[in-house]
Amino acid sequence: MSGDGAERQARGRRARGRDRTPLRTRLALLACATVALITVGVCVASYAVIRYELGHQLELQLAQAATLATQQNRGEPPGVLSGECRYLAAPACAQLVPAGPADDPGEPYLLPVTGATRAVAAGTRAPYYTDLALQGHRVRMLTTPYTGGRAGTALQVALRSDPTAKGLRQATVLLAAISVAGVLLAAAGGYWVARRGLAPVARLTATAERIAATRDARTRIDLPPGRRDELSRLAASFNTMLGELEESVAARRRLVADASHELRTPLTALRTNAELLARADRLTPAQRERASSALGRQIHEVTSLVNDLIELARDEEPRPLVEEVALAPLVAHAVRAARAHWPAVSFTLTVLPEAEGVTLPGVPSRLSRLVANLLGNAAKFTPPGGGPVEVVLTRRELTVRDHGPGIAPGDLPHVFDRFYRAEGARALPGSGLGLAMVRQIARAHGAEVSAEAAVGGGALFRVTFSASSPRG
Structure with a gap:
């Protein structure tokens, strides 16, 4: 083996040895070495000063004796x-x-x-x-x-x-004793500082190891009251991260549970109709037609539900697709599409002059989905012959108002939850994911969405853009 290879191996062994040394030990050794060097340096300097002063005093006595x-x-x-x-x-x-x-x-x-x-x-x-x-x-x-x-x-x-030499020897012994005592005190102090200072890190490490072993994100680090140092802030940030992780895990479990519950009924119906069509020779033409139509509708419902779940599973918008989107043309196109899809419902669009030319950085298809879901939700609750769905766009806000039965006060806090459907909406088509997608898309674009009871009846949905988002 060459000399360079042997030297690299030796450096690698030394680095691995350092990596295996606990941080507390390294910090204690560093503190001890620092204080010990300072103590020894002070004692050496004191020895030099004492030696000079004693010698200078003897020389002054000699000069006086000569005079x-x-x-x-x-x-x-x-x-x-x-x-x-x-x-x-x-x-x-x-x-x-x-x-x-x-x-x-x-x-x-x-x-x-x-x-x-x-x-x-x-x-x-x-x-x-x-x-x-x-x-x-x-x-x-x-x-x-x-x-x-x-x-x-x-x-x-x-x-x-010799009195001067004796005094110098006594000073040497005293300073040496002080140096030894200083080194011992430095070692004890370094260990105490390392133990006390790294206590939050030790608790953080133990908590992380416990979470890794138990997969329980509910564990938290106990923070001493009143402390605001860097390690306490690190522990607080770690607790915040654990809280977000716990919320993410809980949301994922709820999503899986809700999705499995919502998919169970259409999949059962799909299987029933598929088994029924498998015995098509025993069915009349009318029965086969009904079973085939039902199978097509159920496949469409399951496909829509799965697509909505995929959309909800995305945490943020893909950055390469973000562009400056003109809101007025986008909302106008969504209203025209809603009129074609819901011919029995009347839609009115009001774009204030201040909203002309306003743009928003975002993904056009996602923003279109946001407006389409709001319009579809309003149309779904508008009775035949009822009032129009009123859409108003300002510089900072988009509102969609219907004249349907409105939203019960007990349902208002939950209208944007996944798979949530009010008592009066369970007989209507849909999976309960449309408004949840509206909230997710709005937040991804720096906006907030809210629902309220409209004056005179119906429901009013409001999308408020942040002050920094729209640019005109």
Whole structure:
């Protein structure tokens, strides 16, 4: 296997390992790592500041000791000025070093003398600090030019630095303990934050898994009162989606139940007439004619019912078929078709001038079906010799009014329900799907349809277009 293939496999294994890690664990680790890095960074910065301040304080003491030694030992020859650096309470060790070894005193120096010391005495090098061990103790030494009278001499002063080192060690231990405690607290806090913050997600996941296992869309996520954060909004949206899913499932079940109930009678009649025609040799010509005519009518009814069910099963209009539809010509054509289909009923059409040229984005065939169903419903309830079916089109509204028996108050809330037929309409032809299709088509085109009792008798159906839909 090539190196690239092995590397891709390794990346794939790492990605699968991350995918299997629970989100709560990943969030806890992320929070812990973030807080731990911040804690460690603060402790490191604090250590650097403490180290600088302690060292700077020691250097200030050395500078003060050098000034004091210069003032107290003016005109002194090279040699040791004070040499008790082994005691913390003693003054600083001090000595004068000439630029040339020939001028050295007879007694040995207490502090180490190097070429750098001679260079400072000669004025060719700047003052400097040195860390060294003296008599078993750590000291810090300052070498600077001597300004107490004799030129070409360097002053060396030293102080014990082990108190500073001890303070730095104590600060290190304390900051390390703080870092460890911070990491532990970060781990606990990260776990708590992940557990508390992802609780709605855990409830949402459990609810989704329960719905998938039981197929029961009535389950909901319990929302804590008063919370308005993003996860609570997600849970609320999920509950809303579940409610719509439950309503969709219930509507589908009702549609299947209603359709099966409505199809049972015509299918039974179809089967009866088909079996009757199968024994046509035993029937008279008149009986065969009646059975054949009944079979044709029933096939037409079943075909219409199935087509209506297919239309109702569509949730939205097909977008490629949407175009700007002129309402006035469409309504006029529907009225002419209704006059031809219902010659015994009188239809009147009034198109207000404001409605001329008004267009609506939609599917022409579906809008024609909406108007045709309203006209057919009005004609079906118009008695022979009754008043006309009045159709009025304005810029924002289409009304269809008949002069029939009207709609009972108890039936008004249900006239647009599927398969619903009022008590007085059950003897009339139809499946109870026409007005349900009217409401579905109207809503798909951004309109609302309503029914009410007309003044003076009859029923009035009103289709109101939204303010943004019609464009003229």
